[in-house]
Amino acid sequence: MDGEELALPRSRAANEKLHAMIPGGAHTYAKGDDQYPENLAPVISHGHGAHVWDVDGNRYIEYGSGLRSVSLGHAHPRVTEAARREIGRGSNFVRPSIVEAEAAERFLATVPTAEMVKFAKNGSDATTAAVRLARAVTGRPRVAICGDHPFFSVDDWFIGTTPMSAGIPAATNELTVAFPYGDLAAMEELLTRYRGEVACLVLEAAAHTEPPRGYLAGLRELADRHGCVLVFDEMITGFRWSEAGAQGLYGVVPDLSTFGKALGNGFAVSALAGRRELMEWGGLRHSGDRVFLLSTTHGAETHSLAAAMAVQTTYVEEGVTARLHALGERLAAGVRDAAASMGVGDHVVVRGRASNLVFATLDEDGQPSQRYRTLFLRRLLAGGVLAPSFVVSAALSDGDIDRTVDVVAQACAVYRKALDAADPSPWLGGRPVKPVFRRLV
Template sequence: MTVDRTFTRSTEMQSRLHQLIPGGAHTYARGSDQYPEFMAPVLVGGSGAHVWDVDGNRFVEYGMGLRSVTLGHGYRPVVDAVAAAIAEGTNFSRPTALELAAAEDFLELVPGADMVKFAKNGSDTTTAAIRLARAATGRDVVAVCDQPFFSADDWFIATTPMHAGIPVEQSQRTVRFEYNNLESLKQALTGHSVAGVVLEAATATAEPAAGFLEGVRRLCDKHGALLIFDEMITGFRWSQRGAQSVYGVRPDLSCWGKAMGNGFPIAALAGRREYMELGGLRTRENRVFLLSTTHGPETGALAAFRAVVRAYAEEDPIGRMEKAGRALADGVNAVAENLELDRYVQAIGRPSCLLFVTRGPDLQRSQEFRTLFLQEILSRGVLAQSFVTSAAHTESDIDLTVDAVSAGLEVYSRAIESGSTAGYLIGRPVAPALRARAAPRQIDCT
């Protein structure tokens, strides 16, 4: 690391955070173990695509609030809409007109859905979808695609390495299938009594093969399972109408969140009336306790959502995200190629949802070399667990990032030549967010 940038106050505050908050953050993906040691900035604010930390460092940020911010930090029309709404109260004992308007806006965007219910986080909506599928079918088992994350609740976390505290039988009610592999889904549906099939229609690095999503729809219909799309990332990033509109396949239920409110806390469960009504007052069936939240209809987040919808109607945020992403990928990959590192470092994925790959001398993905890459770009003013862009990223932001990558890859190249990050990496490597045990160095019982 060659650039003089200090993280003294951030390191002190991070230590205090660990004393007061389990994990030192409210999301495992935000944890200090996801950043180079002694280089986990504690932020104080942001504007557009820039953020500032407690040490006075300024960064171009990527990932943008775990993909929840597409219009930029502090986007004024959203902030103004929220301020106007909360000035008249935030929570009431009866539904507000704003709830109706927000529901109308949502269902106009997503014509495949007949009803919608708002919540505060994605895990609540995916879990509600599972409960609804089980109630509608009378079955217990859920088929889940081999994709990173669907819920913090037992039905999913039981299948991860971080399953302490969850009854073992929970994992027995979840079966897995491979993305773009209809045969694996067929086997899951044939061998089990499946209530619902859960998947992201696409990911940053995987597009559906020809006929795959249509085949998933047919298999669900054949076996009587509900098709559930997770639109947390694809919604408002692939399209404001979701991946279901991009690929032309209608799910029975879909779960939304993240960019719906440009960082404000709002999520949604949407779906066909025949299923959604099971959680209402107009059903003759046994009622489902679907979603009942004090803060689900809070006015600030609903106003933020409506302002986001207006922004997408009047502007072209997805086009701007994709333009910035293409320029960034081209720049990073050109730098890597010029340094003969293109086999080791790559920017990959959909332009609006870019990731970077870091490999070691053996060409295998490497946590040590990922940490070295993060260390070098952080020291040069780029905060990036990914290269996910927003509509606020400018040409100058992209140029600064490519310059930071270029300088950082000079160090990376020397480490590759030496066969190790030793002498180049300061501190321990980053670790997977979902793992059974903390690293010994991260355990401090004082």
């Protein structure tokens, strides 16, 4: 692809068709064409490994595959064969399949800090089930979420806290309170202020920064002392931090945790896991009030569970987590060197754990800039790199990383010109990309 002549006529037509039939033009807001430079939002035809092809025939090295879900690479043979095998045997029945028992056994062996597990299709359902369970167990109404982490669920208890809160009653919003990451004093102050009201603490154990020393253990102690349920959202950290998630890496065990994304390598499967005495509230072997924990028609489709088992086996046997970290370290070092060599090392900034890299685009004053992000994404696309983040998949080769770094260097050269001009407008090609969470279209 020629950087000066990149055009996507078929993708543009496909985007118009998508918007005509699907609100937002995509089934996930983070995949919307408003997240990409104007007229440069490729519509995907297919993918294999770490590469995808758009409907215009262009090939890209892809990062952040499937919003971090496809961590082994597209069409991974071990995973697709496992799913194909079960599809041929039927995928959904009027009673549980033996595959459900096998998948639960496999999951609990991979995440030994959990004692029971229930599968679903998406992360929102699993995390909302954790909140409902915590409220039932504690008899308390409030949910405390980490305000520094961007997303927990599409359901009202969380979305009401975002700028896209239209349609959610104020009374619902008032029951969710936020706390800052890494600050135990602030956490204790919140729990004291709402003494006896907070059902659970919901957070990612780690995100773009590592947890401060003693923070997670401190949260565990505070949750115990105040009678709260500690919930780790492991949608991203699951498998990417360790096969057993962040809880396996940091050695702090939550009461409940939720997994998804990498669990199915693109297949729809998520999991709510946790302590038996809590999880049994959603079962048939306790004497208290029943909790409608998770009950989904497609929650235990055999092909998705088979895919999840294949993913876990592959991670353990092939050391995938270590590979993700090695690839991420190589990429981060290359991008930082490229940015520094072009004089924009303080403006194109790579952040996060090596297995979960993101980048920041900063303006002349060092502030986050959607306009400079637009410039950067536009140059990456022109070079054949589709990268809303720098989150790696295990299918990337060293050659893919090297090619990416070369394209980043070219993008940084243009970035330097824009900084010197104190105006990136000539290089935007249209309106800037937009944040997902915003009040107005």
